[in-house]
Amino acid sequence: MFTDKRPSDINDNEFESVEYKREVIESAPRVFSRNAGRMNILVADNPYHAPVEFLIKSSQLADGSNKYVVPAASQKDLYTSPQQIGPFRYRWRLGDPSASEHGHLYKFPVSSKFFHRITQGFNGSFSHSKRPNIYAVDIALPVGTDISAARDGVVIWVKDDYHMGGKNKYFLDKANYVKVLHEDGTYATYAHILIGTATVKPGDMVKAGDVLARSGSSGYSTGPHLHFAIRKNVGLKTVSIPFKFISDSGITYTP
Structure with a gap:
């Protein structure tokens, strides 16, 4: 066998x-922060030709964590604040859970x-x-x-x-x-x-x-x-x- x-x-x-x-x-999905004028934005980047689900953990999120689905080959703004983006952790999984x-x-x-x-x-x-x-x-x-x-x-x-x-x-x-x-x-x-x-x-x-x-x-x-x-x-x-x-x-x- x-x-x-x-x-x-x-x-x-x-x-x-x-x-x-x-x-x-090959680049992998990632989460990063960027500035837009006076605002700070937490961004998820999905370079793959398939949806990716992210789990983000941060004290700045209402419940301490949240899940987001990012479409294929795209970026998604997850969180916007006039304050600096604090420490965060994340993990991701290929695929949309609603499949x-x-x-x-x-x-x-x-x-x-x-x-x-x-x-x-x-x-x-x-x-x-x-x-x-x-x-x-x-x-x-x-x-x-x-x-x-x-x-x-x-x-x-x-x-x-x-x-x-x-x-x-x-x-x-x-x-x-x-x-x-x-x-x-x-x-x-x-x-x-x-x-x-x-x-x-x-x-x-x-x-x-x-x-x-x-x-x-x-x-x-x-x-x-x-x-x-x-x-x-x-x-x-x-x-x-x-x-x-x-x-x-x-x-x-x-x-």
Whole structure:
């Protein structure tokens, strides 16, 4: 079984590698203060192509804290005062918490004439028993297999700059991936893609069946496979949600 479960023997550092590496610099959502004449403004900046929810904690807010949703690729004034903006803390989560999934059917996220086996489905005891992977699937694939969009949407994140994979904890945050936002506010994660194979970039519109990248074993992985999940923001936590696949012949099934 190929998957991304943390192994019991964390010192086992088997891995695979290729020669290529590329650096990708991406700005993150942030909160900052600025001056506008005699007024001071607390601003949230969202550079992503998807909504972001912020939680701000400050003694200057009425209840000591507040949540704000900032639309894609925009800034939002959160608080204005003639007084200097005092200390504040914040955290953020990708996605609008009001997103509501309506039972959409998803194409199998692989473009291939061959049969490919789902090695782990929903609630899999091997590595799909905890948030945010309870409703995720692992599909074993030969390296270089085309990964395709399971649903129409807009590309929000692309990372395909890492060249290695293995079972050492060093690889936990190294996986390459493509993430696609859907019209209902949910988003799909296509993880462990091969370095340098992404065919899309943030902001691109894609249709179901469009090739996004090729399969690999980047990051924390025991072998080449695609990790696929549909996720949303719930209470500033990322959760996966159940979904169904639909075959080319119209047959629906739960992985």
